[in-house]
Amino acid sequence: MSNGPGSDPRWRPLAAARPAMSAAWWQWVASRDSLTARLVSAGGQRAFRVRLLDQRLGRPRRDEALALGLPPTRHAWLREVALCLDERPWVVARSVVPLSGLHGQRLDRLGERSLGSWLFRQPDLERGPLEVSADPAPFHAASGPWARRSLFRHRRFAVLVQEFFLERMADDLGLPSR
Numbered sequence: 720m721s722n723g724p725g726s727d728p729r730w731r732p733l734a735a736a737r738p739a740m741s742a743a744w745w746q747w748v749a750s751r752d753s754l755t756a757r758l759v760s761a762g763g764q765r766a767f768r769v770r771l772l773d774q775r776l777g778r779p780r781r782d783e784a785l786a787l788g789l790p791p792t793r794h795a796w797l798r799e800v801a802l803c804l805d806e807r808p809w810v811v812a813r814s815v816v817p818l819s820g821l822h823g824q825r826l827d828r829l830g831e832r833s834l835g836s837w838l839f840r841q842p843d844l845e846r847g848p849l850e851v852s853a854d855p856a857p858f859h860a861a862s863g864p865w866a867r868r869s870l871f872r873h874r875r876f877a878v879l880v881q882e883f884f885l886e887r888m889a890d891d892l893g894l895p896s897r
């Protein structure tokens with residue numbers, strides 16, 4: 720049974736998903752370095768681009784508020800992007816930033832620059848454990864085999880990054896269906 724579009728994805732620890740995951744997908748899902756950098760590299764001659772889908776203040780979904788330890792009514796800064804190779808979306812990502820740690824980081828000015836390329840330049844960046852889902856992105860129509868999320872911390876700044884790998888990426892790279 721999978722969740723329908725629009726409902727909260729169900730997340731479980733990375734290790735729990737391993738038996739159902741091909742080795743090829745494990746390389747993508749379990750990696751802890753920058754996904755932006757990996758996509759650029761795997762894309763070869765293809766042009767990489769972050770397409771900004773939405774960026775706003777809003778209420779996190781319930782699963783997001785729980786992961787961040789936020790009261791469910793508290794607003795956060797939400798950013799949704801498609802990571803595209805030659806304009807084809809391979810990954811859609813949604814990031815949730817509690818306002819308490821924002822401190823004028825001016826993330827709204829990132830626009831179509833990758834959040835990852837900023838994050839991974841922070842020397843004291845910490846990344847929490849990866850969690851995995853096989854449910855679709857609640858904010859995007861295209862489906863895919865796997866999604867993952869993890870919490871990044873940089874001093875008082877925290878961001879929950881959720882990345883949904885799309886079927887288009889599997890097709891273009893010749894990856895197995897799961």
Ligand SMILES: C=C(O[C@@H]1C=C(C(=O)O)C=C[C@H]1O)C(=O)O
Binds near residue numbers: 753754
């Ligand atoms: C966390 C990273 O950043 C990526 C870029 C994002 C953005 O620009 O909003 C969002 C999520 C990630 O897919 C990364 O590159 O690993």
